[in-house]
Amino acid sequence: MTADHDSLDSLAARARRAERLGFGRVSAGETTGWEMVSAFTVVGERTERIGISTDVLSPYARAPTVLAQAALTMHDATDGRFRLGLGTSSPAIAEGWHGEPFDRPLRRLRETIDIIREVYADGDVTYDGEVFDVGGLSYDRPVPEQPPGIDVAALGPKATELVGRFADGWVPQLFTPDGLADRMADLRRGADLGDRSVDDVRVTPIVRTVSDEDRERARAQARSMVAFLVGAYGPFYGDSVAEQGYPEVVEEIRTAWEEDRDTEAMAAALPDELLDQLAAAGTPEDVRERLERHRSVDGVDAIRVGFASGMNAAQKEAIMEAVAPLL
The missing domain is CATH 3.20.20.30 (Luciferase-like domain)
Structure with a gap:
């Protein structure tokens, strides 16, 4: 950012x-x-x-x-x-x-x-x-x-298959660890169609990250960012999260945006369970633990730590310092 x-x-x-x-x-x-x-x-x-x-x-x-x-x-x-x-x-x-x-x-x-x-x-x-x-x-x-x-x-199955056939790297975003593992099948299928090895495709998912010693403040900021991506930032992120098993959550977030542009209601509609699956938010220890879950998915080469909208320089520095022990 x-x-x-x-x-x-x-x-x-x-x-x-x-x-x-x-x-x-x-x-x-x-x-x-x-x-x-x-x-x-x-x-x-x-x-x-x-x-x-x-x-x-x-x-x-x-x-x-x-x-x-x-x-x-x-x-x-x-x-x-x-x-x-x-x-x-x-x-x-x-x-x-x-x-x-x-x-x-x-x-x-x-x-x-x-x-x-x-x-x-x-x-x-x-x-x-x-x-x-x-x-x-x-x-x-x-x-x-x-x-x-x-x-x-890329997010969807056809787009991910295209990556496997023709590109050198795949950069997914807003995937749960299980959703990411499932989508790997499309990447492998594309690599097979292109007569390539999937090991030649560098997989680096973006995980939105907010670190703060005040756990709830960090989670609130991440929740707002993720909810906006799901409900207002074009159709693709929301469609992808719905396909990962959360269609009712996506529908509620989208309704809050489409009817009233109510960003508070959008954030409130994102449950803790899903926030923790899609983002890394909380204390530095929380952040490292959640990033490790994505990094441990078979086929992932590295994690891209994504900032949230509205962060100042000090907040971004805090995230970099929190993640540094994983490097």
Whole structure:
């Protein structure tokens, strides 16, 4: 999250702090705030070891060839520490911000990955797809032997299968440990269809995390964030949580949003049991225990610790310090 930063200096300082604490990677999303490729160029210049990822860039916002250019530029700027994070985003962002109809999102994502792979291969692109028709020009810089990995944020079975077939990493969010384990079957099926090993797909789920010695204050902040994602942040998170066995909870949260924009009622509708399955909230000890549950799911390579909306710098520092013993 970058909303609490008023300068690129501040953003880079947090990345340096994460590097000192031993975190392996930093990432941030891109919606209507900073353009994150440019911002992370500064982070790459001012750090030495920590990996850098985008969460996530939309194929409705940039042409596939431009995404490939951005990834290769970041590869050079970070000495090979960059991974390109993609995702279909949502109708609200695609249509309300990028001015593109949210049409055939999975097909667009698949073709975007194909074209990036062509640029990665030798710089030449000749692609005649259902969404994109690209050809006639080439990337005019040397292409590295090991170009940036392509991670995809995906929730549903078909999208996760696509990741297994074509991408290098899977970034799920708002999954319970059991739900995450179940969805792994779709990732494995995709890898089989692509004649690949699922072990070659880096699985790094995002777990929203709030740490505070005041357990109830931390849980209240996490509850508000998770409820908003489930009920108001497009249809996909809510649909995914409903499919994991909580359709009545999702319906109640959505009703509170659709009828009255009542965020307090939304949070109240999220039971403790589900909060503890989807997020890591409470004291530092609570947070570490809940993150470990997600990390122990078979096939998970690492956990992405996600902040909650509205956090200040001190709260984010508290989370980083709480998680550091797990590194």
